[in-house]
Amino acid sequence: MPLRADADLAEPARVRAWARAKLPDLAEEELADTILVLDELVSNALRHGKPPRRVRLVWLPGRLLVEVDDSAPTPAVPRPPTDDGGRGLALIDACASAWGQDLRDDGKTVWAELAKTQSVSERV
Structure with missing residues (x-):
């Protein structure tokens, strides 16, 4: 079952602990x-998205998919960096092998895929 993320100031820390x-x-x-990727996706959903919000870690052969859902239909769009933000999607792009989003009538899923060279004994 995915971890549900709520708009709580401590929420990114809770999601990081869950992922670890x-x-x-x-x-x-x-x-x-x-x-880092998970934290940026969750922070973006908390800042720009709408509840309900959910986060998932999905294992695929040789890679890990990080997915964050929210109910805002507005797509995630990279923006120029300012003092108020604009660096999150650039960081995700630098760390992930791919990222994108799936838009739906009831919201979106923003995802990032990370290559994993190490086998993991416990699957999410």
């Missing part, structure tokens, strides 16, 4: 990239 618990066998560098 689900990914105990990842090398520290891979875990750091995964947490």
Whole structure:
């Protein structure tokens, strides 16, 4: 079952802790990239999306898919960096092998795919 993320100021920390618990066998560098991508996707959903919000980690052969759902139909769009933000999708693009979004009538899923070189004994 995916972890449900709510618009709580402490929520990104809770999601990071959840992900670390689900990914105990990842090398520290891979875990750091995964947490960074997850944190950016969750922060964007909390800042720009609408409830309900959900996050999933999905294992595929040789890669991990990070998915964040929200009910805002507005697509995620990279924007120029400012003092108020605009760096999140650029960070995701730098860390992930691919990222994108699936738009629906009831919202969207923004996802990022990360290559994983290490096998993981516990699947999410």
